[in-house]
Amino acid sequence: MSAPAHPDSTDLDRLHSAVKREKEDLAPESQPAPLWAMFLLMLVAILAGGQLGPILNGGGVSFESSNLFVGSNSGDPRPTKGGEDQGADPFAKAMKKGAAGYAVCGGCHQGNGGGLPGQYPPLDGSEFVLGGTERLVRIVQHGLTGPVTVKGQGYNFPGGMMPFGASMSSEDLANVLTFVRNSWSNKAGMITKEMVAKVRDEEKRTTQWTAPELEPFAKKDIPGEAPGAAAPAAAAPAPAAK
Incomplete structure (x- = not known):
């Protein structure tokens, strides 16, 4: 004969089943x-x-x-496309937008356009900035490598100048170049997005330029009109002889 069941076994089974049905207590920080x-x-x-x-x-x-x-009758206070620039002089607009875009250049050429001696050439008074626009657009569009002489000082900055302009729209690049050509002591003509687009359409270069390769463009300007372009102030007329 089998041994009789323990009198408490049935109660223990019921107790275990009840415990399994109960939810596990969660710590306060882990509760949903x-x-x-x-x-x-x-x-x-x-x-x-x-x-x-x-x-x-x-x-x-x-x-x-x-x-x-703000009530619905007050209108949308945010500026529309063009915002406060609507109706402004094209040259003034280019200078304003170009100043913001110059942040890409300022790290090397500095906020005052003076560059860093022996490392990065100056833009203020640079013959590369004030010379032919063909050369300037090509430099920023494709980059520059190798030794270069600016204002009588030799530079051979590590890695050369990267083609920062390649990632800009034609308008943004034109604005930056217009700003550089008319800041600090510089005073030169405006560069338009149409001028930049013309160079881009004609030149499909994928490598950086060297200074000797750019020599044919040193005094060559991109054809096209530049509305509102800055020009050197005309000399005051001499007083009439008495």
Whole structure:
């Protein structure tokens, strides 16, 4: 005969089954967030995104452009395409936009256009800046390597100048070059996006230039009109003889 079952075995089985059915206690920090908190977080994210969009797209941070409670009759305070530049002089617009684009160049050539002695040549008073526009556009579009002499000083900067202009639109590149040609002590003609596009269409080079290769373009300007281009001030007329 088999041994009789322990009188408590049935109770123990029921107790174990009940324990298995119970949910495991979670630590306070691992408990799921309540639904109301998740809804509130989502609402905050939506409102923040609505305000961040105009700021990142150039609207800036201001009461007018960032106020949630501006009435519908007040209109959209954000500037339209072109914004305050609409109707401005083409040369003034190019200088303003070119100043922002010059940040790409300023790391080497410095904010004052003076460059770094022995490393990066100056742009202020440079014959490469004030000379033929054909040469200048090609340098920025394709880059420059090897030794170069600027204002009587020799430079052979490591790796040469990279083709920064290749990643810019024709308009952006024209604006930067116009800014460089008319900043500091420089005073020269404006370069337009049509001029840049003309060089790009004609020259499909994929390597950096050297100074000797650019010599044929040293005094050659890209044909085309430049509205609002700066020009050296005319000398004042001599007083009439008495």
